[in-house]
Structure formats: structure tokens, C-alpha cells
Amino acid sequence: MAKPRFRRRKEDRPQEITEAALAAFAEKGYAATRVTDVARRAGVSKGLLYLYFRTKEELFKAVIKSFISPQIEALRREIEGTRLSAEDYLRGPFLDFAKKVPKSPARILLRLMVAEGQKHPDLTGWYHEQVVAQGLAALRSLIERGVKNGEFRRTALEEFPQIIVSPVLFAVIWSLVFDRHNKLETDRFIEAHVGLILDAIKTKHPEKGAGTA
Numbered sequence: 001m002a003k004p005r006f007r008r009r010k011e012d013r014p015q016e017i018t019e020a021a022l023a024a025f026a027e028k029g030y031a032a033t034r035v036t037d038v039a040r041r042a043g044v045s046k047g048l049l050y051l052y053f054r055t056k057e058e059l060f061k062a063v064i065k066s067f068i069s070p071q072i073e074a075l076r077r078e079i080e081g082t083r084l085s086a087e088d089y090l091r092g093p094f095l096d097f098a099k100k101v102p103k104s105p106a107r108i109l110l111r112l113m114v115a116e117g118q119k120h121p122d123l124t125g126w127y128h129e130q131v132v133a134q135g136l137a138a139l140r141s142l143i144e145r146g147v148k149n150g151e152f153r154r155t156a157l158e159e160f161p162q163i164i165v166s167p168v169l170f171a172v173i174w175s176l177v178f179d180r181h182n183k184l185e186t187d188r189f190i191e192a193h194v195g196l197i198l199d200a201i202k203t204k205h206p207e208k209g210a211g212t213a
Helices: 010-028 035-042 046-052 056-067 069-081 086-103 105-119 121-148 162-177 186-201
Strands: none
Touching: 010 035, 010 046, 010 056, 010 105, 035 046, 035 056, 056 069, 056 105, 056 121, 069 086, 069 121, 086 105, 086 121, 086 162, 086 186, 105 121, 105 162, 121 162, 162 186
8 A cells, every 4th residue: 555645755755756756747848837737746845846846847857767778777877888790789789779768758748849849959958968868879870880790781870870770760750640440550660660770781791602613
């Protein structure tokens, strides 16, 4: 049984508040969500919420740091330390990560970025710096490693690692706009896209014995 709000530990409150904020942003959007809405969902006073987060912008950033940043950081560390080949990593751990995004809280935050990002350039800039740029840099390093090791040919993917993550964003947008009319099997779609990209950039090694008399 969940503890009553007044009996929960103080250190639990920031997480409870960010969870409430995510739910409020998902329901109303960023602009329409009020701090009082979040406080009510979290079961705290507005004054107490302000002790942890001074502005709604700080609260939104805390949601990203709580639900998105740890996954990106884990991906970056895993790419740095993996002993898998670049292809095996992209077909394995990366693909598993990518398939989870359209079903995760990242889906909500991506929707907000698309719908309201133009009105809040400071937030989109911060999101790009903290999330997007970090993820792309990690993928670029993996692709460059694959080229250096002779797995991949030199292609535009080195310059544009966005190519390999684009189906994730597409899957999120499709599910938000068209799912009721034509449901997309996002796992198969993302896997097909990644597979096509990797098949296109792989080094074509000659078969053993080819060219011999």
C-alpha cells in the first residue's frame, strides 16, 4: 500500500513532483500546464513545489533529466565501452533502445517539442544540448569506429547520424497523428530501417576463393 503523502520521505518528493509534471504536460501541453496543476497532482502545496523548482522551465528540465537524460547517458557509456562490433551494437543494443522510445516518456516530450518548441526556443536549445547532441555524438563515434575498423564504407551517415535515428521520430509522429487510421508496427518499422541502412553501408568483402583459378 502506498504511503500517505505526508508520511513519505522528503527525498521522494522531487521524483513525485516530476512524475506529476510529466502527467500534466502530457495532458495539457507545456504552455497550458500551471504549477498549481502539478502541485495538485503531486499532493503538495504550490509553495513546497517552489522550494524544489523555482520556475515551470526548471520543472520541465527536471522531467527531462529524470526520464530522458539517464537513458542517453547510459547509451553513451555503453557505446564507449562495448566490445561488440559497430554493426552488432547497432543491430543489438541500439535497436533495442530505439524500439523502446515510441512507448516511453520520451514520446510525450518529443510531442511537446514538435508542438510547442518554436514558442520556447530556450527549452528546445537546452533539450538539444543535453539530449539530442549527446546521443548523436555517441552514434557518430560508433559509426566512425565502424569505418576505421573496415566494417562500414565512408558514407553520409558519418556526417548525418540523424539518418539512423530518424525512424524513431517518424514512428512517434505517426503514432500521434495516424495511429487510429493506420496503426504502425513501430518495432518492425525501426528494425527494417536500421537493417536497410546497415546493409547499404557495409563493406562488401569478397567471398573466400573468389577470383582464384
